[in-house]
Each structure stands twice: as structure tokens, then as C-alpha cells.
Amino acid sequence: MDFARAPRQEAAMRLLVILALLLALTGVAAALTRPGAAEFDAMLDRAIRERLAATDIDASREALPNVALAACKLRPTDCVGLVRAGLDVTFEQRAFHTVARVEGFGRSATCRGAFGRFVCDRAIGAP
Secondary structure (H helix, E strand, O other): OOOHHHHHHHHHHHHHHHHHHHHHHHHHHHHHHOOOOHHHHHHHHHHHHHHHHHHOOOOOOHHHHHHHHHHHOOOOOHHHHHHHHHHEEEEEEEEOOOEEEEEEEOOOEEEEOOOEEEEEEEOOOOO
């Protein structure tokens, strides 16, 4: 028996056990903090409000989009409700995350949620 190798093998085994435990804890944390529809709606609300705040009324644009933008700036809650009503959102709960597929206004996006947050492959919000 090679006694010089034993401590290195024990250290490697300890490291593997620690990594397996960390991976298991991360999986449990992801499953417990998997977001749902309420968190998606809150994320959508924030995205729409941020986009409204960053968009200015532009005189070079047609009148109707400017009127819609002004109305949304005056009553953002109503605008969020209208946009949400125009979106078709389907949720798929997976073991460690949630997948939300969003379609509407001629656009589509896939959002993945874990650890209490959603991340989308495309920007969603006000059309």
C-alpha cells in the first residue's frame, strides 16, 4: 500500500463530496425559489414601466402612437393591464426552473425563471 497517495485520494474524495453537496443544495434552492405567474406579472409590470419611462413622445412619429404613449404615461397601471391582456403566456413548471412562453402583438419570447427571477431571450413589454 502506498501511504503517500492516501492523503491525496482522501482530499480528492472530500472535494468531490463537498461539490456534490453544493450542487444538491443549489438544486434544492432553485426548486424552492422557482418563480410563478405572480413573479412573471411583476417582472412584466416593471419592464413596461421602465420602457414607458425611457420612451419620449416624438413629433416625427405618427399621432396615434404618440397619443397611446401619452395615455400610458398618464395611467401606467391601465397600460400594463392592456398589454398583459394582449399577451398569451403559458407556464411550464420544471424541476428546478419555470419556463414562460409569451406571444402577442406579433412578437414572441421565452422566459426562464429560477431563484425568484425571470430572464427572457427577448425584451418584452409595451409594444
